Structure formats: structure tokens, C-alpha cells
Amino acid sequence: MIDYFEQLSQEEQEDITEVIQILYRQTFLLERKYDKRSGRMQYVREYRICSKHLEFLRAYYKVAGITLKENAHMGLIYIQGEALWGEKLPRLATIYLLVLKLIYDEQMASVSSSSYIVTTLGAVNGKAGDFRVLHGLPSPTEMRRTIALLKKYQIIEPLDVLEELNEHTRLIIYPCIHAVLMGDDIKELLETFGEEENIGDEAAIQSTFEDMPE
Structure with a gap:
């Protein structure tokens, strides 16, 4: 797992760190969100990053007893576990x-x-x-x-x-x-x-x- 991360470019490492922090903060990522300027649904950059490195991120969260799941039909990637508490x-x-x-x-x-x-x-x-x-x-x-x-x-x-x-x-x-x-x-x-x-x-x-x- 560590080898995979260290072989990435610095930009990709920073992208993964950002995605990890976002998932801890809000528990999910949306594939698409509405953009008022264009008036249509737009693809979310962080979702693509997470999807690209999905297996690595699953292994990372597993260490903390958290499951990372993807629902491609609904366009969702989310984390699940007893350690996660709502506000x-x-x-x-x-x-x-x-x-x-x-x-x-x-x-x-x-x-x-x-x-x-x-x-x-x-x-x-x-x-x-x-x-x-x-x-x-x-x-x-x-x-x-x-x-x-x-x-x-x-x-x-x-x-x-x-x-x-x-x-x-x-x-x-x-x-x-x-x-x-x-x-x-x-x-x-x-x-x-x-x-x-x-x-x-x-x-x-x-x-x-x-x-x-x-």
C-alpha cells in the first residue's frame, strides 16, 4: 500500500490526500453536481480521483475499520463504519x-x-x-x-x-x-x-x- 502511494507523482499524492480528507469530512463523494453557470450537471474532479485510486483507498480505510464502497448506478462513493459519527x-x-x-x-x-x-x-x-x-x-x-x-x-x-x-x-x-x-x-x-x-x-x-x- 505504501509502495503504491510512493510511486505516484507529488500531484497525485496531494490529490489522494485531499480526497481522504473530504471523505472523512462528509462521508461521500458525488460523481456529478449541478453547476449554475452552465445550468447542467457537471462531473466532480474528486470523484474521478477516488475512482482511479479506489483499491488503494479501500486498503487505506480498511486499516481504520472503515469500508469504502462505490455505487456506480447512483454515482456515489462513500465510507461506512462504526467509527463514523454524525453531527x-x-x-x-x-x-x-x-x-x-x-x-x-x-x-x-x-x-x-x-x-x-x-x-x-x-x-x-x-x-x-x-x-x-x-x-x-x-x-x-x-x-x-x-x-x-x-x-x-x-x-x-x-x-x-x-x-x-x-x-x-x-x-x-x-x-x-x-x-x-x-x-x-x-x-x-x-x-x-x-x-x-x-x-x-x-x-x-x-x-x-x-x-x-x-
């Missing part, structure tokens, strides 16, 4: 994550031939309302902050200007939405949110992928 998110961000996963799964199960799903903010709030997990519509500021946070973690990509946020604001749901839960029943979890009257300001979501077909 605490605000309550609205947690609710939106659960709802987005539900919307994603529903559309993927219907007629979608793409691993990238487009929905609207109105649909997200409407679905959350169906489960009675929102006590009224969140403020525009809170919704903008939540969308910006989920964009930061590459869960979604807003297609419209956030300053003009409304129910028609379009959101791309990336396939890494699978990172939000480990096989739990989302509908039951959302119903639990609705039944609880005194939920704290923060809720924990483990950023670990559920089992997906290779």
Missing part, C-alpha cells in the same frame, strides 16, 4: 432531511430514470405538514438557513435564488440523501416527531449510508 442538526434541518428522503424514494420508485430528483420547497413543507411535524410554516429566514445548511452538506442544490424563496423554489435532491438514515422507517420516525410535544432544538442524524445495492 447534530437543527430540528427543521432534521425534518427536512427525513421529508426529502421520503420524496426521493417515492419519485425513484415511480417513473424516474435519473438518480437526481427535483422537488419544490412547497412540496417539502406540504409533506412535513401531512405528518404534522411543523407547528406552522417556518419563517423565510429559518427556511433559507436550513436550505443553505443542507446545500453545504451536498444533500440538495437550490435551483432558484434563495433571496426570492417561495413555495415554487426548486431543489435538486442528490442521491447522497441515503446518508440520512440507516434503514429506519422514515414514515414512522416522522410520525414520532409529530407525536412528541417537547422536542429539543437539535436532533441527531447519523451521516452513515444505509445498505444500497452495488
Whole structure:
């Protein structure tokens, strides 16, 4: 493993180091992301680097008890292991994550031939309302902050200007939405949110992928 790394050029070594740090930080890499300047999905450089050195990186993470997996169908490379812990998110961000996963799964199960799903903010709030997990519509500021946070973690990509946020604001749901839960029943979890009257300001979501077909 060390011999493989040392035989690479300095540029390639730096690329691998960068990819390792990114995977530790966000647990996944997307093959393609939406580029607003071109208005289309663009291939991600770090994904190509990881794919090129996949076997080396698998051996590297295995030492730490972490599994590196690739789902070529969905365009994902991700790490999985008990040593990986999720971060605490605000309550609205947690609710939106659960709802987005539900919307994603529903559309993927219907007629979608793409691993990238487009929905609207109105649909997200409407679905959350169906489960009675929102006590009224969140403020525009809170919704903008939540969308910006989920964009930061590459869960979604807003297609419209956030300053003009409304129910028609379009959101791309990336396939890494699978990172939000480990096989739990989302509908039951959302119903639990609705039944609880005194939920704290923060809720924990483990950023670990559920089992997906290779």
C-alpha cells in the first residue's frame, strides 16, 4: 500500500490526500453536481480521483475499520463504519432531511430514470405538514438557513435564488440523501416527531449510508 502511494507523482499524492480528507469530512463523494453557470450537471474532479485510486483507498480505510464502497448506478462513493459519527442538526434541518428522503424514494420508485430528483420547497413543507411535524410554516429566514445548511452538506442544490424563496423554489435532491438514515422507517420516525410535544432544538442524524445495492 505504501509502495503504491510512493510511486505516484507529488500531484497525485496531494490529490489522494485531499480526497481522504473530504471523505472523512462528509462521508461521500458525488460523481456529478449541478453547476449554475452552465445550468447542467457537471462531473466532480474528486470523484474521478477516488475512482482511479479506489483499491488503494479501500486498503487505506480498511486499516481504520472503515469500508469504502462505490455505487456506480447512483454515482456515489462513500465510507461506512462504526467509527463514523454524525453531527447534530437543527430540528427543521432534521425534518427536512427525513421529508426529502421520503420524496426521493417515492419519485425513484415511480417513473424516474435519473438518480437526481427535483422537488419544490412547497412540496417539502406540504409533506412535513401531512405528518404534522411543523407547528406552522417556518419563517423565510429559518427556511433559507436550513436550505443553505443542507446545500453545504451536498444533500440538495437550490435551483432558484434563495433571496426570492417561495413555495415554487426548486431543489435538486442528490442521491447522497441515503446518508440520512440507516434503514429506519422514515414514515414512522416522522410520525414520532409529530407525536412528541417537547422536542429539543437539535436532533441527531447519523451521516452513515444505509445498505444500497452495488
